[in-house]
Amino acid sequence: MVYQLDRSTSQTDATxxxxxxxxxxxxxxxxxAAPEATNNxxxxxxxxxxxxxxxxxxxFAINANGxxxxxxxxxxxxxxDLVELVQGLQxxxxxxPLLIRFSDILADRIERLNACxxxxxxxxxxxxxxxxxxxxxxxxxxxxxxxxxxxxxxFQFGLEAGSKPELMIGLALLDxxxxxxxxxxxxxxxxxxxxxxxxxxxxxxxxxxxxxEEVDMAIAAYQKLGIKPILGVRAKLNSRGVGRWGTSxxxxxxxxxTMPEIVAAVDKLRDADLLDSLQLLHFHIGSQISDIxxxxxxIQEASQIYAQLSKLGAAMQYLDVxxxxxxxxxxxxxxxxxxxxxxxxxxxxxxxAGVKDACVQHKLAMPTLISxxxxxxxxxxxxxxxxxLGTSEVATTSPEPAVDDEDLIIRNLWETYESITPENCQxxxxxxxxxxxxxxxxxxxxxxxxxxxxRAERIYWACCDRIQTIVSKLDSVPDDLVELEAAMSAIYYAxxxxxxxxxxxxxxxxxFPVMPIHRLNEEPTxxxxxxxxxxxSDGKLDKFIDRKDIKRLLELHPFSPNQPYYLGMFLxxxxxxxxxxxxxxxxxxxxxxxxxTPQGYAIENVVKGDTMEEVLGYVQYxxxxxxxxxxxxxxxxxxxxxxxxxxxxxxxxxxxxxxGHYTYLSV
Ligand SMILES: *Cc1c(COP(=O)(O)O)cnc(C)c1O
Numbered sequence: 001m002v003y004q005l006d007r008s009t010s011q012t013d014a015t016x017x018x019x020x021x022x023x024x025x026x027x028x029x030x031x032x033a034a035p036e037a038t039n040n041x042x043x044x045x046x047x048x049x050x051x052x053x054x055x056x057x058x059x060f061a062i063n064a065n066g067x068x069x070x071x072x073x074x075x076x077x078x079x080x081d082l083v084e085l086v087q088g089l090q091x092x093x094x095x096x097p098l099l100i101r102f103s104d105i106l107a108d109r110i111e112r113l114n115a116c117x118x119x120x121x122x123x124x125x126x127x128x129x130x131x132x133x134x135x136x137x138x139x140x141x142x143x144x145x146x147x148x149x150x151x152x153x154x155f156q157f158g159l160e161a162g163s164k165p166e167l168m169i170g171l172a173l174l175d176x177x178x179x180x181x182x183x184x185x186x187x188x189x190x191x192x193x194x195x196x197x198x199x200x201x202x203x204x205x206x207x208x209x210x211x212x213e214e215v216d217m218a219i220a221a222y223q224k225l226g227i228k229p230i231l232g233v234r235a236k237l238n239s240r241g242v243g244r245w246g247t248s249x250x251x252x253x254x255x256x257x258t259m260p261e262i263v264a265a266v267d268k269l270r271d272a273d274l275l276d277s278l279q280l281l282h283f284h285i286g287s288q289i290s291d292i293x294x295x296x297x298x299i300q301e302a303s304q305i306y307a308q309l310s311k312l313g314a315a316m317q318y319l320d321v322x323x324x325x326x327x328x329x330x331x332x333x334x335x336x337x338x339x340x341x342x343x344x345x346x347x348x349x350x351x352x353a354g355v356k357d358a359c360v361q362h363k364l365a366m367p368t369l370i371s372x373x374x375x376x377x378x379x380x381x382x383x384x385x386x387x388x389l390g391t392s393e394v395a396t397t398s399p400e401p402a403v404d405d406e407d408l409i410i411r412n413l414w415e416t417y418e419s420i421t422p423e424n425c426q427x428x429x430x431x432x433x434x435x436x437x438x439x440x441x442x443x444x445x446x447x448x449x450x451x452x453x454x455r456a457e458r459i460y461w462a463c464c465d466r467i468q469t470i471v472s473k474l475d476s477v478p479d480d481l482v483e484l485e486a487a488m489s490a491i492y493y494a495x496x497x498x499x500x501x502x503x504x505x506x507x508x509x510x511x512f513p514v515m516p517i518h519r520l521n522e523e524p525t526x527x528x529x530x531x532x533x534x535x536x537s538d539g540k541l542d543k544f545i546d547r548k549d550i551k552r553l554l555e556l557h558p559f560s561p562n563q564p565y566y567l568g569m570f571l572x573x574x575x576x577x578x579x580x581x582x583x584x585x586x587x588x589x590x591x592x593x594x595x596x597t598p599q600g601y602a603i604e605n606v607v608k609g610d611t612m613e614e615v616l617g618y619v620q621y622x623x624x625x626x627x628x629x630x631x632x633x634x635x636x637x638x639x640x641x642x643x644x645x646x647x648x649x650x651x652x653x654x655x656x657x658x659x660g661h662y663t664y665l666s667v
Contacts, residue, residue, distance in 0.1 A: 041523035049524065049555050050515040051545060054331015059105055059380055060570060066521030068568060070383070072104030074112075078596045083518045085601065086385050086566060089592060094606065095662055096566075097386040097496040099591040101144065101573070103604060105381040107151040113325075113373060114155040116348040126352045128366035133158040133182050135323055136166040138374030138574045143593055143605050148377075149173055158204075160184060160372045164191050171198050171205070180370065181205040182320065184234070184255075184282070187214055192221045196229045206318070208232040208282050210255045215265045219272040231269070232280030232320065233262055235305050239285065239297040256283070262305070266312050278314040280370075281306045284322030287375060291335040292342035295324065296350050303358030310364055320370035321351055327379045329511055329571055330545035338511045338545060344376065375574040382573035384589070385517065386496040387667055388565040391528070393490040396465035399458050407452055409439045413459040417466070425467045426478050432467075436460035464488055489553050490528035494567065495665050497586035498532045498539055502572060503579040506538055511545050516557060517568045524555035530567075533665065534584040564667070587615040587663045613659045623659055630655050 043062045047053055052060055058074040063081060071079040089098060110132075117130035134148050136159055148157070158179035161167040163186070170181050171194070183195045183205055192214070195205040207229050209215055218229055236256035257265060269275045283302050289295055299321065310316045325347050326340030335341040342350075351369060359366045402414035413435045420428045439456035442448040448456070468488055471481050496502075504510035516524070529542035529552065543550045559565050580588070587610025595602050613623045631652060637643035643651075 039523070041521065043521050045523070046520035050513070051331045051547070052513070052515065054333075055328055055513050055545070055571065056331070059102075059108075062520045064521075066519055068515070068517040068520070070102060070105075072102040072108070072594075072596050074105075074108045076108075078104075080594075080596070080601055082383070082385075082568065083566065085594070086517070089603075092603075092606075094590045094592060095664065095666055097384060097501060097589045097664055099382055099384050099501070099577075099589050101382045101591065101593045103147050103151075103381070103593055103595045106144070106147055106377070109377045109380060110148070110151050110155065110157060112344060113348075113371075113377065114157070116344045117352070117369065117371075119345065120348040120352040123349070124352050124356050126356050126366055128355075128368055130348075130352075130369045130371075131156050131158065131178075131180055132371050132373065133160040133180055133320075134377055135160040135162065135372045135374040136169055137162045137578075139378045140166065140169060140578055141607075142169075143607070144378070144381075145169060145173055147593075149176060149179075152176065152179070156180075158182065164188075167191060167195065171195075171203065174203065177202065178204065180318075182232070182282075182370065182372065183207045184210060186211070187217065189217055189221065192217050192229070193225060196221055196225055196227050199227060199229070204230065206230045206232050206280050208234050208280065208320075209257065209265060210234045212257060212261045212265070215268050218277075219268065219274060222272065222274060222277075228274065228277050230279055231274070231277045232282050232318065233257055233265060233278065233309075234282040234284070235259075235262060235302065237283050237285060237298055237301050239294065239301045259305075262309075263312075266309070266314060270313065275313050276315040278309070279316055280318035280320055281309060281316065282320040282322060282370075284372065285324055287323055288326045288337070288340070289324040290326055290337055290340050292340075292346060292350065295342075295347065296354065299351055299354035300358070303355045306355075306367065307358050307362040307364055311362070316364075317367055318370055319355055319367040320372065323372045323374050325371065325373040325376040327375050327571060327574075329513060330550075331513075332547065336549070338550070378574040379571045380573060384496070384501050384569040384572055386494050386501075386567055386569070388559055388567065389493045389495050389665060389667060390561065391490050391492050391526075391559045393526075393528075394461045394464075394488055395458060396461050396488070399455070399462050402459075407439075407448060407456075409435055409442065409448070410452060410456055410459065413439075413456055413463070417459055417463045420463065420466045420470070422470050425470045426481060428463065429467050429481060429484070432460050432463035461488070485527065486552055490526050490556070491531050492528050492556055492559065494530045494532055494541070495667065496532055496589070497534050497580075497583060497664075498541060499534060499536070499583035500580040500586050501589060502541070502569060502576055503581065504576060505541060505543070507579070509543065511543050511550055512572050513545050513570045514541060514554060514567060515570075517566045519557045519565075522557060524557045526556045526558055527553040528556050529553060533586060536583060539583075582615055582618060585612075585615045585619070585663060587611070589664070590662070609662055609664075611660050612663055615663055616659070627652070627656055627659075 043066055046062055059071055061069050063069045067081050067083040069079045070082050113132060153176045156176055156178045158181055159170040159174050160182040161170045162184050167183060174181055181203055192207060195207050198205050207218060209231060218231055222229060234256040236253050236258050269278055281302060283298060285298050306316055306319050328340055329338040332339045356366060402411045413432060416428055416431045436456055439448055439453055443453040464484060468484050471477050498505055502512060529540060532539040542552055544554045590609040591607040593604040595604050634643060634648035634652060638648055
């Protein structure tokens, strides 16, 4: 995993959040140091620890009770206490893990994006308009797409399909007059003809030619149907994205036509009397573009291609700049992969100004601008809430003193433990490590009992604990002690599957902000990582957002089994749901749509998560058949008297009831 290290900061951001405070004013954090235990911890300390202002404004904040609050309409008023909301939902039998979608946040994102383009259009006196589309692949859930169409209607906001099934969604749901239906992805004759025929429903489908063969297919469809399509062409730009999706552009990109292919397509369309159908130029240089300079370059190149297509006789009207508008997951406003060094307004300004420049240069009418921003629209609206089931930590309680007749290794370890001082802690660590290894070697050869080995390991961890306490106060930590904190850190067991709820954390090392949603007026004295419910050792969260790069451990509160501990994962509304899988048969989580009302909030929709019966069905098990097999086995056990009738009744009852339950644990 390679993270870019040069991180430049951008200008002040009027539309989204604020610049980070002067970095030099911040308290220096000793490398790996646990926070000093104090009892005057404030919510400001929590804001700083979890960087909520950086990534959360204007939607997420912390209130005086130490709870996370949600202001779904951003700075335009109305906020909810997330903990009270979760508890209210639990009382309605919605168990954790629970995905909460805030419809108002979705509306706010759409309005913000349109406002940024309006502002840029006014500022640069751009003689054209903006008509955005939402790429359905980013989140295809029906309730969300319905809301998008509804909230987007005042802006004639449209949809983008990247596949045949997504086209089916788009054609049926998008009924806003004048809104665009951008048809991307691999196409067959059926795809193209369906899109063309939908023109006669008063819709505006634009078929974007992404492969050279699609030119012939579009011509054939026109000849068959006699209806002229609106066509676009996707260009393989030379300006490459960087980072994860950098290969979305360039000659080796999966989609798009090279310049020779574009020129050939123009000739073919002219011969088929379809050159007036070619109206749109599209490019997409990848998702989560962290660096604005990449976008500037792409706009410049694409604007020139647009102008040249006009000169070749195409009836150009639209320039579609694709996706890529980033989300600041870590709130650092840098060109780090989890961040971006520009804001939405900067982005809109660059698109508008860049296209205008080329049109002025070539004395062309300015096109309608389209962006296909998915991540930037859908990420903020959903929050995943999960609870902690338990923790595991190395036992560091003070061991009993060694006695004279104990094994020499144990006496040595004890002596080391007793003699640890700030001056000798590095040496003490090496001694303790050596003695512990000796104990294990001796055990392997049969010279040390299990009880003695356990005692040696306990004293060793007690040494580590003492050393770590000293090290955490040092300004610079010796290299060989840096790993100590991680080795001693707690594991918090989380009631979720990352494969289902945050697959990108596993697949592409994505980091999402994760934090407790309560107890934020109490110092998080622990540092730990999270392990999920799956029995896969990759099922964990051990990379967290930080001021710089990432951190391996998250500040957490001491867990007590009889007090619920709720954590939230934020900004995960894009891509996660559909990419989530059924690893270990953990199914879809419960999901609710919440809308702000003058009285508080309304639950618009509830989508119950999968039951065990449902996930078993996905892998072709038939539940009555499973129950019958269990019944037959209990009959046999009853015959042989290995089971009583009451036991068999209890077992079958548990078995049958479980099948109708949620796949996650109930606490
Ligand atoms: C994935 C995709 C998008 C969405 O990109 P975001 O970075 O999420 O905005 C837009 N257009 C195309 C063609 C895509 O493949």
